[in-house]
Amino acid sequence: MNDVLLRIEDLSIDYPIAIGTVHAVRGVSLEVPTGQTLGIVGESGSGKSTLGLSILRLVRAPGKISGGRVLFEGLDLASLPEHEMRRVRGKDIAMVFQNPLTSLNPLMRIDQHFFEVLKAHKPDIKRPEALTLIGGILTDLGIEEGRMRAYPHQLSGGMRQRIMIGLGLILRPKLVICDEPTTALDVIVEAGFIDLLKRLQKDFNLTIVVITHNLGLVAELADRIAVLYAGQVVEDATAQDIFHEPLHPYTQGLISCVPNIDLDQEKLTTMEGSPPGLVDPPVGCAFAPRCPKVMGRCRVQEPELIEHRPGHKAACWRIGQEAPHHGE
Amino acid sequence: MANDTPLLEVTDLVKEFTVRKNPFDKVLAGQDLKVHAVDGVSFSLKKGEVLGLAGESGSGKSTTGRLALRLLDPTDGSVKFEGTDLTTLKAEEMRLLRPRMQMVFQDPLSSLSPRMTIGAAIRHGLDIHNLGDKKDRDDKVKTLMESVGLTPADFLFKKYPHQISGGQAQRVVIARALALNPDFIVADEPIAMADVSVRALIMELLKKLKDDHDLTYLFITHDLATAKYLCDRVAVMYLGRIVEIGTKDEVFRHPHHPYTKALLNAVPVPDPARRRTHELPRGEIPSAVFPPSGCHFHPRCPFAVPACQEARPPLRDVGGGHRSACILN
Numbered sequence: 206m207n208d209v210l211l212r213i214e215d216l217s218i219d220y221p222i223a224i225g226t227v228h229a230v231r232g233v234s235l236e237v238p239t240g241q242t243l244g245i246v247g248e249s250g251s252g253k254s255t256l257g258l259s260i261l262r263l264v265r266a267p268g269k270i271s272g273g274r275v276l277f278e279g280l281d282l283a284s285l286p287e288h289e290m291r292r293v294r295g296k297d298i299a300m301v302f303q304n305p306l307t308s309l310n311p312l313m314r315i316d317q318h319f320f321e322v323l324k325a326h327k328p329d330i331k332r333p334e335a336l337t338l339i340g341g342i343l344t345d346l347g348i349e350e351g352r353m354r355a356y357p358h359q360l361s362g363g364m365r366q367r368i369m370i371g372l373g374l375i376l377r378p379k380l381v382i383c384d385e386p387t388t389a390l391d392v393i394v395e396a397g398f399i400d401l402l403k404r405l406q407k408d409f410n411l412t413i414v415v416i417t418h419n420l421g422l423v424a425e426l427a428d429r430i431a432v433l434y435a436g437q438v439v440e441d442a443t444a445q446d447i448f449h450e451p452l453h454p455y456t457q458g459l460i461s462c463v464p465n466i467d468l469d470q471e472k473l474t475t476m477e478g479s480p481p482g483l484v485d486p487p488v489g490c491a492f493a494p495r496c497p498k499v500m501g502r503c504r505v506q507e508p509e510l511i512e513h514r515p516g517h518k519a520a521c522w523r524i525g526q527e528a529p530h531h532g533e
Numbered sequence: 534m535a536n537d538t539p540l541l542e543v544t545d546l547v548k549e550f551t552v553r554k555n556p557f558d559k560v561l562a563g564q565d566l567k568v569h570a571v572d573g574v575s576f577s578l579k580k581g582e583v584l585g586l587a588g589e590s591g592s593g594k595s596t597t598g599r600l601a602l603r604l605l606d607p608t609d610g611s612v613k614f615e616g617t618d619l620t621t622l623k624a625e626e627m628r629l630l631r632p633r634m635q636m637v638f639q640d641p642l643s644s645l646s647p648r649m650t651i652g653a654a655i656r657h658g659l660d661i662h663n664l665g666d667k668k669d670r671d672d673k674v675k676t677l678m679e680s681v682g683l684t685p686a687d688f689l690f691k692k693y694p695h696q697i698s699g700g701q702a703q704r705v706v707i708a709r710a711l712a713l714n715p716d717f718i719v720a721d722e723p724i725a726m727a728d729v730s731v732r733a734l735i736m737e738l739l740k741k742l743k744d745d746h747d748l749t750y751l752f753i754t755h756d757l758a759t760a761k762y763l764c765d766r767v768a769v770m771y772l773g774r775i776v777e778i779g780t781k782d783e784v785f786r787h788p789h790h791p792y793t794k795a796l797l798n799a800v801p802v803p804d805p806a807r808r809r810t811h812e813l814p815r816g817e818i819p820s821a822v823f824p825p826s827g828c829h830f831h832p833r834c835p836f837a838v839p840a841c842q843e844a845r846p847p848l849r850d851v852g853g854g855h856r857s858a859c860i861l862n
Contacts (some may be wrong), residue, residue, distance in 0.1 A: 248728040361817050362590075391589035391755065396799035396813050418729050421758075421801025427810055444805040462733035464762035466785070466800050467807060473733040473762070479698060 210412045211237040211380060212259070216283070218264055218366045225484040229255045229268065231312040231436040235397065236511070237429075239379070242406065242413040244444065246428030246459070252482055256394050257384050257416045259283075261294050273349050277380070299373030303385040305365035309357040312397045315368055316353040322372055338469045342371045345408070346401065363394035367401065373507035374405065389424055398427050424448060432456045435480050435491035438510055442517040452519040490522070498523050538616050539577035540717060540749050541601060546574045548596050552822065568821045570596040572773035573777045577819075583743065583750040585764035585781070587757055587796075589630035589818055592770040594753045598719045601751055602634050603627060614717070624701070632662055632713035639722040641702035645694040649703045652690035658713045677708045680745070681738060698774070700731035707738065711746060721753045736763060757800050761785050764814075769793045772821055772829040775848060779855030789857035828859070836861055 218230040230252045237243045247253040258264045260275055262282060275282040282293065302308045309318060318340045325329050340350045346367040357365055366386065373381055383402075387395040399422070406413060415426055423430055423444065430447040432440040432455065440453040451457045461474035480497040481487050487494070493503040502522050510520040568849040570595045578584050581661040586594040587662050599605045601612055612619045616632065619627065638644045645654055652674055659670045671690075678686035694702055703723065708856045710718055720739065724732040742748060742761065754760050760767050761781055768778040769792065775791040788794045795814045802809075814833040819825055831841035840860060848856040 214538065227770065248730060363817055390797060391818070393799045393813055394759070394817060395801070396809060399801070399809075419801070420729070420803040424803045424805045425801045427805075448804050449806070457730060460803065462730055463738070463803050464756075464758040465803055466758040466761055466797070467802050467804065470762055473736060474557075475733045475737055476730045477734070479700070 207428070208239055209236045210239040210278060211235075211414070212274075213256075213260070214274045214276065215331070216256070216259065216275060218252070218259055218268060219271040220268040221399050222267075222484070227365065227370075228483045228486055229260055229436055230259065231483075231486065232273070233433075233436075233438050233439065233442065234273075235431055237380075237412055237414060239412050240406070240410050241428045242415060242426050243428040244423030245414060245416045245433060246418065246423055246430055247433035248418055248459075248480065250483075251433040252433075252483075253416045253418075253433050254384055256433070257300070257382050257414065260382055260414070261298055261300055262290055263294075263300070287381045290318075295322060295373075295378070296376045297378050298380045298382065299376070299378040301366075301369050301373050301381060301383040301458075304389055305362070305369045306357065306389075307370060309365060311357055313356070314353070315355055315357070315360075318368070318372055319353070319375055325468075326376055338375060342375050346371050346373040349472065353415050361394075362389055362391075363397060366390060366394075366398055370398075370405070374409070377409065378411075380412045380414070382416070384416045385418070386415065387417075387419065395422070402426065420448075432459070435486060436483055437491065437520065438518075439492065439521070440519040442519075443511065446514075450517075452513060452517065452524050453521050454496050454523065456499050456519075458495075458497075490520070539613075540580045540582075541751070542611075542613040542617060543597075543601060544575050544611045544613070546571055546597065546600055546612065547608045548593075548600055549608045557680075563772070566822050569824060570821060571607075571847075572824075573757055574770075574773070574775055575610075576768055576775065576778060577753065578749055579741075580749055581747060582766065583764045585751055585760035585767040586751060586753045586770060587755065587760045587815075588770035589755060589796075591772070591818055591821055593773040593821075594755075594770050595721050597770070598636070598721050598751055598753045602636055602719055604636070625678065632658065633715050634709035634717040634719070635713065635715040637703075637706050637718060637720040637723045640726050641699065641706045641726070642694055644706050645702060647694055650691050650693055651702075652678075653710045653711055654694075654705060658709065658818050662713065664713075673829060674708075674712070679710055681705075681708045681711070681742070682734075683708065689691075689706065700727060700734060703727060703731070703735055704738065707735075707742070711742065714746070715748070717749045719751045719753070722755065723752075724759065725755070726792065730767050732759075742842065756841065757785075757797060770846040772818065772824050774829060774845075776859070778848065778855045779851075779853075779857075783853065783855040789851050789855070789862045790830075790859045791834045791836050791861075793857075795833075797806060 213233055213235045216230055216233045220227040220229055245253045259270055270283050316339055320335055323335050339353055343350050348364060366416055387398055427444045430444050431438050434455050440456045457478045460475055476495055481491055489504045489506055490508050493499045508520045508522045510518050512518045513524050550568045550570055552566040552568055574597055586597060588594045620852050628639045655674045656670050675686040683689050683704050725736060752764055764781050766782050767784045768775045771792050777793045786837050788797055793795050827842040827844055828846050831837040846858045846860045848858045850862050851857050
């Protein structure tokens, strides 16, 4: 149960552009145990999508992995030859993208999408076997088998998103990466998708990475959450700890600026300013310019991601100074 | 305040859109289809109030918002602004009323001309209505920019939309809506495109401006948590109809309509200790071209009885002005 399926070690990703190099991901380390769900949370430009793409080595050129390792079952994907990487993609690790309408080919029927995936990894598969597999997965998704003859535009948004996850799961991968899987969906459909993902996780012992800015979604799904800011993990803890006892001021700000339907909020916390540009990342803590608890040290020295409590890591100089039960 | 005439009163509003028949479709050949986008909607808004219109895609909430400003002409029904029926006004009369009612759309970058500086965009309404000389207008624009947090105003005045952030662009759109001192603003998903931290800033800004400028909002959103945070009253829409309307406390604490209950139950709460345990309604929102008979929600409703298929349930008072359209209430 608790062996680590995916371990990211000190991963950095750079995009060279005309005016310099964008350091989109800066030394990220994460672990995902088998059968668990990791939520990666961050705002636009935090590097969360780039990080997700890098696991499958799909970061688009000129972007490149400039350092670190992506260990999947002990195999370093970051340095795997491309032909071996192709065997991992789709088969062991699947990706579910944000917008199903742009990810599905409008000229292909649903069954053709599935055939394509199956053929790529099992060139010898016969049609009847393929049809049985497709029928089975559609049933798992709660879609009538007959709908495999439909074109994407003939399906509702919720169904299309279920097809996307079906395409990801047909080869029974061990790991599924979902990048903003529910942004295009209405609340009830979104809730249905969350239920489906949880059920599939249980049935197939799936390991899931969910990348999102939607705190409600990770609160429903994730066992652990990593909060990304300016390309770095600023906090990494269980979902409970992130929401109930966040240590990093950015996490605290993020959680209290979201309206919660269960609460009667008089005022939301607001965070002025915006994340720093990553061509020339600031010296010291990247959040310092916006941080309500900033001190002199924050602007000159970068805090390291340290385990402050068992299983609860955060990168902030303030921690320990404020929490007496951790005092030195 | 003491004036009893509501600022806005919408009565039995209907909007149908005709969908051109598809010549290749054998089943439907020969008939034009009608989408019943808004199907008999009534509500009123007092001055200074914030009414939330909540619902899923296709519920007709945006169409209702546009009808309220007569950006669309209704098929039937009336929209009264301070007692004047907008639907009977001539174009010129409507134009004179326009400054008093403004709209803020979802995507700020597509609401702004890429070729107009943001100062000029905010000033545009003042130019059109010829208010004051150029210097007065520019001064007014700069004051507005400061009041929505676009500082330093002198510096940003000359910027183009692509040179500012998405959050700043939404502030420009809000400042532009305020330029003509409106009384009434329809905000259609004004924060849906924004990042989490920007959303909170825009919401706080909208609250502050409401108090400073004595505004009345019709706030359209698919996010019930946002509606709860910003609105005084909430109307929940489903397939072109209001199924429940009341103060936010009533609607959120004591929802009566099964659809409202389903919607509230589906909202993901940002708290892992509060994970959802209830069942979801069956299926998905049906097509507005062929809506179900009777109560539109009956095919998905866990409590449906045969009578639900027969007649449209009226919005009935369930206590203290809180109304719900369900025969079981």
